[in-house]
Amino acid sequence: MQAVAALNRDRIIAKAIELADRDGLDAVTLRRIAGELGVHVTSLYNHVPTRDAVTTGIVDALVTGADLPVEEIGWEAWVRAFVAAVGEIAVEHPGAFVALQRRPVEGAQATRSFEVALAAFERAGLDAVGAYGAVKATTYVALSIAVERALSSRGDGAETAVTHLPAESFPHVHALGSGLDPETTWAFSVDTLVAGLRAQITGSSD
Numbered sequence: 001m002q003a004v005a006a007l008n009r010d011r012i013i014a015k016a017i018e019l020a021d022r023d024g025l026d027a028v029t030l031r032r033i034a035g036e037l038g039v040h041v042t043s044l045y046n047h048v049p050t051r052d053a054v055t056t057g058i059v060d061a062l063v064t065g066a067d068l069p070v071e072e073i074g075w076e077a078w079v080r081a082f083v084a085a086v087g088e089i090a091v092e093h094p095g096a097f098v099a100l101q102r103r104p105v106e107g108a109q110a111t112r113s114f115e116v117a118l119a120a121f122e123r124a125g126l127d128a129v130g131a132y133g134a135v136k137a138t139t140y141v142a143l144s145i146a147v148e149r150a151l152s153s154r155g156d157g158a159e160t161a162v163t164h165l166p167a168e169s170f171p172h173v174h175a176l177g178s179g180l181d182p183e184t185t186w187a188f189s190v191d192t193l194v195a196g197l198r199a200q201i202t203g204s205s206d
Contacts, residue, residue, distance in 0.1 A: 008047060009057065011037070012044060012047050012054070012057070013048070013058060013060075013061050015033050015037055016028050016058055016096075017058055017093060017096040018036075019033065019036060020058065020095040020099070021095040023095070024095050025095055025096065025099055025102075028051070028054060029051060030044050033054070052103070055099050055103050056106075058096050059099050059104075059106075060106070062089050062099070062100065063100075063105055063107060063110045064109045066088065066089050067081075068110065068112075068113040069081040069113055069116060069117075070112040071116065072116055072119070072120075073120055074124075075117070075120040076197075079193065080190060082117070083141060086142040086145075087142070087146050087149045089146065090149040090153065091153045094151075094154050097147075098150075100143065100146075101143065117138070121135070121201075125204045126200065137196075137197070138197075141193050144189075145186045145190075148182060148186070
């Protein structure tokens with residue numbers, strides 16, 4: 001007889017991530033998880049008492065498994081590595097990634113990455129408030145790009161439909177065409193972020 005794996009938080013969260021990637025985060029309920037695991041829903045309560053606890057667990061698991069920069073690093077290298085790491089989460093878990101937009105990112109792994117980022121920005125010349133602002137700005141850009149990466153990985157386009165709009169009224173929009181490379185746009189966004197942060201750092205030392 002095949003042994004049944006013990007029910008624990010890690011197993012529950014892993015199943016929740018699998019469900020989210022397959023059917024979307026809104027499909028992840030305690031009852032669905034229990035059904036997938038072949039247990040009664042009440043068996044989950046000691047490990048994840050609420051759906052919010054499941055969502056928090058998904059965020060923790062995704063961040064812990066991500067390749068976030070956690071060692072001493074320069075500020076620009078941190079920015080680029082952080083954006084890339086968040087993008088990888090979105091590509092690998094396009095359904096579960098939505099959890100990062102609904103629950104705060106907490107835990108030691110994420111905090112270590114933010115700690116080295118704050119230190120890097122302060123070494124570069126920003127004060128604590130400026131360093132925090134730089135980290136937040138990077139997080140906004142990382143999440144925005146990751147949303148588009150998640151959509152792209154599922155074959156969903158994020159482009160606004162404009163073909164029904166008259167070309168004479170929107171010539172520049174129509175001139176863009178439909179062959180734009182999203183990687184180029186994402187790289188432009190990161191380069192613009194880096195340039196803006198560099199200007200802030202330079203200004204702080206004047």
